[in-house]
Amino acid sequence: MSDWITFALPKGRIMQDSMELFGRIGITCPEMNEKGTRKLVFENPQQKFRFMAVRATDVPTYVEYGCADLGVVGKDTLLEQGKDLYEPLDLKFGYCRMVVAEPKALRGEDDPSSWSHIRVATKYPNITERYFAAKGIQVELIKLYGSIELAPLVGLAERIVDLVSTGGTLKANNMVEVETIAEITTRLIVNRASLKTKHRRISRIIADLEAVIADEVRISQ
Numbered sequence: 474m475s476d477w478i479t480f481a482l483p484k485g486r487i488m489q490d491s492m493e494l495f496g497r498i499g500i501t502c503p504e505m506n507e508k509g510t511r512k513l514v515f516e517n518p519q520q521k522f523r524f525m526a527v528r529a530t531d532v533p534t535y536v537e538y539g540c541a542d543l544g545v546v547g548k549d550t551l552l553e554q555g556k557d558l559y560e561p562l563d564l565k566f567g568y569c570r571m572v573v574a575e576p577k578a579l580r581g582e583d584d585p586s587s588w589s590h591i592r593v594a595t596k597y598p599n600i601t602e603r604y605f606a607a608k609g610i611q612v613e614l615i616k617l618y619g620s621i622e623l624a625p626l627v628g629l630a631e632r633i634v635d636l637v638s639t640g641g642t643l644k645a646n647n648m649v650e651v652e653t654i655a656e657i658t659t660r661l662i663v664n665r666a667s668l669k670t671k672h673r674r675i676s677r678i679i680a681d682l683e684a685v686i687a688d689e690v691r692i693s694q
């Protein structure tokens with residue numbers, strides 16, 4: 474059986490922080506530093522680590538099917554997809570919030586406690602549906618794949634559910650937060666079979682990451 478460890482990493486904003494964190498526990502991949510490469514799989518043969526660059530929303534799928542032993546992914550994606558994965562660690566980066574937002578102009582006279590039926594545009598239909606169902610609010614969902622803040626500007630939906638970090642996108646589009654649904658950070662996920670078959674290497678990685686993250690939290694306090 475292969476004793477290589479394969480990681481599924483999201484191509485986007487999480488990639489650099491992930492590799493910096495792995496670098497701190499001695500896991501590196503010089504091949505990934507090649508400028509302008511279109512490669513999707515990178516290897517460190519000395520350390521027997523393989524890294525796959527995939528869409529953020531696809532990370533759980535590669536790990537669930539065992540194509541990757543480990544993955545790095547936002548809690549938003551895990552909450553949305555609800556897959557059966559082991560999630561041993563909060564990596565404590567990629568901080569953002571999932572919020573309900575609406576145009577500033579609507580906010581003035583709007584009272585969220587009086588909502589009974591609303592239309593919401595979002596990349597996260599499952600989270601949105603669960604959130605409003607728990608409040609007894611009927612929601613008409615419009616699934617989008619990006620530029621969510623555009624929806625209220627053009628009358629597609631009055632409200633959105635989306636991620637906010639700096640708040641710059643909401644502000645630039647004259648929108649305000651109404652409610653916070655969840656605090657989001659990046660998580661380490663593990664394929665359940667790999668956890669058994671490659672237990673020694675994987676538990677070492679988890680323990681080393683845990684120690685480095687605990688140190689960082691201590692220093693920042």
Ligand SMILES: Nc1ncnc2c1ncn2[C@@H]1O[C@H](COP(=O)(O)OP(=O)(O)OP(=O)(O)O)[C@@H](O)[C@H]1O
Binds near residue numbers: 484487528549636639
């Ligand atoms: N301001 C932010 N906006 C969106 N995601 C953020 C933000 N800050 C941190 N994140 C985290 O980064 C993760 C990856 O975001 P990224 O934009 O790279 O991928 P994506 O475009 O959402 O996914 P995909 O490429 O699959 O469509 C998110 O799932 C979230 O956990």
Ligand SMILES: O=P(O)(O)OC[C@H]1O[C@H](OP(=O)(O)OP(=O)(O)O)[C@H](O)[C@@H]1O
Binds near residue numbers: 640
């Ligand atoms: O609070 P801020 O720091 O402005 O970040 C929030 C914005 O960033 C994300 O969009 P992203 O850049 O991923 O674009 P997309 O949703 O259009 O793909 C998110 O969907 C918000 O639009």
